[in-house]
Amino acid sequence: xxxxxxxxxxxxxxxxxxxxxxxxxxxxxxxxxxxxxxxxxxxxxxxxxxxxxxxxxxxxxxxxxxxxxxxxxxxxxxxxxxxxxxxxxxxxxxxxxxxxxxxxxxxxxxxxxxxxxxxxxxxxxxxxxxxxxxxxxxxxxxxxxxxxxxxxxxxxxxxxxxxxxxxxxxxxxxxxxxxxxxxxxxxxxxxxxxxxxxxxxxxxxxxxxxxxxxxxxxxxxxxxxxxxxxxxxxxxxxxxxxxxxxxxxxxxxxxxxxxxxxxxxxxxxxxxxxxxxxxxxxxxxxxxxxxxxxxxxxxxxxxxxxxxxxxxxxxxxxxxxxxxxxxxxxxxxxxxxxxxxxxxxxxxxxxxxxxxxxxxxxxxxxxxxxxxxxxxxxxxxxxxxxxxxxxxxxxxxxxxxxxxxxxxxxxxxxxxxxxxxxxxxxxxxxxxxxxxxxxxxxxxxxxxxxxxxxxxxxxxxxxxxxxxxxxxxxxxxxxx
Numbered sequence: 001x002x003x004x005x006x007x008x009x010x011x012x013x014x015x016x017x018x019x020x021x022x023x024x025x026x027x028x029x030x031x032x033x034x035x036x037x038x039x040x041x042x043x044x045x046x047x048x049x050x051x052x053x054x055x056x057x058x059x060x061x062x063x064x065x066x067x068x069x070x071x072x073x074x075x076x077x078x079x080x081x082x083x084x085x086x087x088x089x090x091x092x093x094x095x096x097x098x099x100x101x102x103x104x105x106x107x108x109x110x111x112x113x114x115x116x117x118x119x120x121x122x123x124x125x126x127x128x129x130x131x132x133x134x135x136x137x138x139x140x141x142x143x144x145x146x147x148x149x150x151x152x153x154x155x156x157x158x159x160x161x162x163x164x165x166x167x168x169x170x171x172x173x174x175x176x177x178x179x180x181x182x183x184x185x186x187x188x189x190x191x192x193x194x195x196x197x198x199x200x201x202x203x204x205x206x207x208x209x210x211x212x213x214x215x216x217x218x219x220x221x222x223x224x225x226x227x228x229x230x231x232x233x234x235x236x237x238x239x240x241x242x243x244x245x246x247x248x249x250x251x252x253x254x255x256x257x258x259x260x261x262x263x264x265x266x267x268x269x270x271x272x273x274x275x276x277x278x279x280x281x282x283x284x285x286x287x288x289x290x291x292x293x294x295x296x297x298x299x300x301x302x303x304x305x306x307x308x309x310x311x312x313x314x315x316x317x318x319x320x321x322x323x324x325x326x327x328x329x330x331x332x333x334x335x336x337x338x339x340x341x342x343x344x345x346x347x348x349x350x351x352x353x354x355x356x357x358x359x360x361x362x363x364x365x366x367x368x369x370x371x372x373x374x375x376x377x378x379x380x381x382x383x384x385x386x387x388x389x390x391x392x393x394x395x396x397x398x399x400x401x402x403x404x405x406x407x408x409x410x411x412x413x414x415x416x417x418x419x420x421x422x423x424x425x426x427x428x429x430x431x432x433x434x435x436x437x438x439x440x441x442x443x444x445x446x447x448x449x450x451x452x453x454x455x456x457x458x459x460x461x462x463x464x465x466x467x468x469x470x471x472x473x474x475x476x477x478x479x480x
Contacts, residue, residue: 003044003072010041012112020342024301027188027268029095030338039122042115043071049106053328054116057104059450060086060093061472064101064116071119080127083120086472088157088449089199091128092182094121095191097446098291098335104328128198135205138166144463147172147229149216149406152180153445154436155235156203157452158459161469162233163208165460170229171208174215177269180237184262187295189302189338193269217406231431231459234419235452236406238437242396244287248355253362257292257395264299279305283388285365286310287352288395291337296393298339308344309387313370313377316348351377356386364388401438417441423475425451425458433459439475447473 003010015034017023023030046068054064063082070079083090094117105113127133144167148159151173163169177183179196204210214220226232241256243249255277263275279300286293286300289312300308321331340346349370356364369383400417401407413420413428418441425433435455436448450473457469 003041006041006044006072007047007107007111007114010045012045012115013038013042014115014118017338017341023189023338024342027302029192030189034118034122039119040072040074043068043119045107045114046072047107051106053104053106054101054114057328058101059444059447059473059477060453061450062086062101062120064114067123068114068116068119071123076123076126077130077132079123080132083123084127084133086470088160088453089153090120090124091195091199092153092191093446093449094118094124095195096186097444100330100444100446103330109327133202135202136164137206138164140166141168142166142464144168144230145170145228146231146233146459146463147216147225148233148235149225150180150235150237150436150438151178151210152182152235152237152436152448154237154438154448154452154455155180155233156199157449158233158235158435158456159208159452160203160206161453161456162459163203163206165456165467165469167460167463169208171210172214172216172220172225173210173212174219176212178210178212184265185258185292185295186265187261187299188265188268189298190295193265215405217404217409222406222409226431230463231433233455233459234406234410234412234427234432234434234438235436235455236401236438238398238400238418238442239402240399241394242399244352244394244396246352246354248357248362251355251357251362252360253390254355254392254394257286257288257296257393260393261292261295261299264303275303277391279303279308279391281306282390284308284391284393285387285389286393286395288312288397289314289346289348290395290397292397293393293395294337294339296395297344298337298342300391300393301339301342301344305391310344310346311350311352311367312346312348313351314348315372351379353384355392362389362392365392398437398442400441421475424462425455425475426462431462433462 015031017030048065067079067082099117101116102113146162146167146169148155148171151171159169159171260277266272280303284300284305286296317334325331350367351370353366364386369380370377419434419439421434421439433455435451454471454473457467457471460467460469
């Protein structure tokens with residue numbers, strides 16, 4: 001155990017965000033540094049529970065009490081070793097994961113949970129700063145070749161595990177840079193891209209080969225892909241956006257979130273001088289109250305939007321954990337991100353009835369209020385109103401992977417819109433496996449990494465007859 005009385009004497013602290021009027025003028029990450037002494041004190045709040053439910057909250061099975069104890073004892077190098085033992089990319093999850101481990105923390109039953117996410121991030125970044133993160137090349141080669149299609153967190157995790165097992169791994173990415181949603185979907189203010197690039201450099205040094213600008217199934221046939229590789233891992237994500245097919249949808253100025261966010265990231269990468277879809281000076285409506293909607297919100301603030309409103313069909317969630325989602329499950333509560341803190345209005349329990357336009361462009365939305373009735377949303381008559389809009393962003397989630405090209409040509413089976421998979425992570429096509437959102441559906445980065453690691457173990461077993469690679473989750477695992 002770390003500090004035996006830490007959970008009694010130390011209050012929970014998290015990293016402070018930079019002032020709003022400062023951070024919306026740049027695209028740097030929003031959080032200030034978290035000092036070493038504060039970090040040690042927060043790690044000391046860990047109770048080293050007899051049954052650490054944080055392990056179950058984390059799909060990766062992170063050894064949280066162990067590295068909390070090591071941080072409190074000033075042994076951050078060993079803490080970094082324990083952290084990397086279960087997580088290939090803790091600097092990603094420390095920035096981007098919503099921390100289901102914290103909502104499962106035993107201390108959270110009747111007090112503020114341990115600041116697990118902040119400790120994780122500080123360990124990971126400290127390891128890089130001290131030069132402790134090095135390439136781990138395989139000692140021997142198996143002579144087997146594996147293709148990983150997709151370079152998001154699931155694909156990268158699978159690729160790193162398989163490379164370290166001695167296989168010749170090539171990652172194929174249809175975009176011009178590696179990273180998937182980490183590169184072009186996550187705004188710079190949530191994770192600056194040098195964080196991704198330094199990890200990719202480590203993977204290259206280990207022997208993973210990256211090929212960009214290759215749309216498998218179009219630029220490279222699936223026959224050629226399979227002929228050149230002994231196994232294939234599909235990790236292309238769930239990229240088909242959920243649409244809103246109401247009257248006026250054809251008007252100009254209405255865009256999917258993933259048509260809006262990538263150009264903004266390309267500006268920060270130096271590819272574009274300005275985004276072709278900009279919120280500058282515009283009245284912006286974001287349809288969807290999740291993380292992607294919040295990413296659009298923060299981006300619109302930095303582009304200089306005149307006003308931003310975020311719409312959500314669900315009711316306003318409570319501030320405290322409701323009885324319907326008891327500990328240690330993920331609580332359905334109101335979550336306020338840094339983007340929400342920066343401004344804009346959030347409107348709950350509303351539905352878009354139609355888009356309004358003038359001269360072929362969107363000029364507003366006709367909304368009405370709704371109430372939940374027997375699992376559906378019922379219109380409240382007489383609640384209609386019009387809101388003005390110059391730019392509408394649809395951020396209503398994703399319905400599954402794109403089927404044209406790769407998946408259609410492979411002939412894989414589907415299950416509820418996603419690529420169907422067996423308990424060994426294999427698809428209906430022999431030698432082809434699937435991990436992450438492409439098989440699971442839209443989910444969290446921590447689940448993508450966990451699935452990538454587990455699929456890698458399955459591929460290694462398929463190729464070699466056995467494996468020593470860890471498999472933290474099963475195909476049927478779901479969040480608590």
